[in-house]
Amino acid sequence: LADLTVSKVTDGGADIPSLLQKAIPYLEESASGKTEIWIASDMQSSSWRPNSPVWSSVRQRLAALPIPPSIRIMALRDRPETNRGIRITQAQINNGRLVLDMEILRQGFDPNQPEEVPVNISVNNSVTTSTLQLAGETTTIRKEIPLPQDKESGFGYVSLPHDDFSRDDISFFTFAPKPLANILINGPSGEAGKILSLMAAPPGLPGRKATMPNTVRSGQLNLSSQALVIWHGPPPRADMEEKLKTFIEEGGLVLFLPDDTAHGTRRQFLGVSWGAMEMAPADEYFRVESWDRQRGFLRDGTDQTSIPANRLRAIRRKPLAGKYRVLASWDDGTCALGQVRAGAGSALFLTTLPKYSWSNLADGHLLLPLLQRMADRGAERFSSAISLRVNDPALPQSATDIPMRMDDVQGSRPPGSPVDTAGVYRLGAQTYAVNRPWSEDNPDQITDEKIHILLPDAAISATQGGVENPSLVQEAWKLFLLIALGCLLLEALLCLPKRTAKRPIPANRL
Known part of the structure; x- marks a missing residue:
């Protein structure tokens, strides 16, 4: 089995x-x-x-x-009465050093009793051991590892000594320099465009490049090198609509914002359109009340700190029509931010604008983390190293090639594939780490x-x-x-000797 x-x-x-x-x-x-x-x-x-x-x-x-x-x-x-688990929350390159952020979870231990635990750290199948001081239920540790001068990408894992529940004793990672995230902003120049450009590529933040091709016709835009497209203003026309759909299916991300008019839009994109503009009652605002804090672009940070999306206030909005997944809701239950997946990417739809005559979206409570996370996600398709979950829909696929296991812990763990087994795999030119879903670490x-x-x-x-x-x-x-008795009875009946006719007794024996 x-x-x-x-x-x-x-x-x-x-x-x-x-x-x-x-x-x-x-x-x-x-x-x-x-x-x-x-x-x-x-x-x-x-x-x-x-x-x-x-x-x-x-x-x-x-x-x-x-x-x-x-x-x-x-x-x-x-x-198990007691259990330790480990997971990598981030692996990045900084000034020639590999920086690992990891969490070690302890269940059933006295949180007031610290302990020292050895942790194996493997980088490109070269293993070193460090002793870490653990205290409380969760210990967050940052470990910096110097890398050879010509080594800017690779893979590895961190592991704890095996206990009664060994599946969470190891966590895999890959690392590579972050690719440049090109962000294309299409729409009329003005207040909204300037704010979107500033939020997408803040001054001093490396790895971001925002472009506003106001003089280029939308049908001539080249999307192949873009990580994120921000579209505000009138909906895309037929020629650009097909380009955007192809861009999304190949792993790109698009953020749509409504146009600055009172009427709704007839044209749909991926089955979603905007209704007519709605105004908040006098001296009141539309407020963001709930958002998906567990997953997606508005999720909590690795330290469980939530983004301040509830500070968003709007005077004007345009409700969405169609089928979409709700990422954030206004206080009256209507959608503030919706998402539609298509292929390897997705389109997001905001219902208000970063203009102070509409909302305080320009303050960045929701918009800044949203754009930065979308840019990071969109740029992942240009990276040679990514981290995914077992059976993730985004796992690389090939009709001819089979993923090859790269890490050296296969001897102690069962063979498998990225669909069912954690590890580091290579498919074509892409190396990616596959780990257990974090929800599996919850003992409830x-x-x-x-x-x-x-x-x-x-x-x-x-x-x-x-x-x-x-x-x-x-x-x-x-x-x-009952079945066994029935079988024995049937066997006994089959073993009975056949009946034979009685022979007459000879007269001389009378």
Whole structure:
């Protein structure tokens, strides 16, 4: 089982509501009658995703089946009493030195009791060991490693001594000089254009170059070297629309802002358009109230500090129409920033302008981190070294080549691919690190009460310390004994001798 793709241990996370959603079409199409669905789970909350909107659809479709299936959950709640984990939050080059930012997580230890732990650091398969002082539940450490003069790119990993839960004892990284992020700003010159240029490439910040080709027709713009395109003003025409779509599908990013008019737009881009301008009531503002702090371009920083998006105030806005993912919402629940993915890139849509007659977007509370993160992400496609998650949709693909494992820890870890196994891989000219999702480091487990809210009729059988709930074991053994007895009876019947006719007794023996 350990060697089978469908059953071996992986470094990826689970998505149980999506797994159930995939099982339902089979039950609907096969008319399989009375069915049982068995789920073996360590009950990690991140795997059950209790807040996923998929759950309501799962319950409705299961209940709508002619014979709803029985759901049995084998709850494997045993976890190590103590555990350490390590992860790289950033690897960068600075003045000929490799700078590693890492976090070491401790669970079950006395936070007031510091300890010294050896950490192996491998750079291009050359390993050194350092002893780090750990205290508290989380220790953030920056380690600087001098590099040879001609070595500006490479790969490596950091690892802790193996414990009872070894999957989080290692973290992989790649490093390379950051590529220049070219940012194209297209739109009318004026207040908004100047602010966008200043926010995209602040003076003194290296690795940024903003261009405003006001004298070049949009159809003649060259997007192949751009990391980010900022489009404000009228929507792109047909010729430029196709160029932008191709740019996004190849990994580029585009930020759209509305035009400075009162009416909405008829033309859509990726199915999204703007409605007519809305004004806030007198002496009031539209305020950003919520935004996605876990992922995306507005996520919290590595130190868990959130960006101050809630300081954004708007007098005017243009609501979005179409299908999109909401990254930030106004206080009345409408979308302030939406996103549409296409291929390897995406388009983002703002609903207000960086003009003080519209909003204080120009103050940079939301706009500055948004543009800088979009520029970094867009420039990653020009880098020879990137960091991804196991089974990430952005994993490099090839119809002919197979990713080659580069790190030297394969002997102690099972073989695999970037789809299921963490490591450093090379595909073509690109080297990339693949790690476990950070959500897998969260030890929180879902409760039985919460399970019964998600799946009201599910039967939960606890398995702890290698001893299973006796009710489930006894039921399985009863079935096994009945089958075994039936087989023995059938064998006995088959072994009976055939009947023979009685012969007459000779007269002389009477």
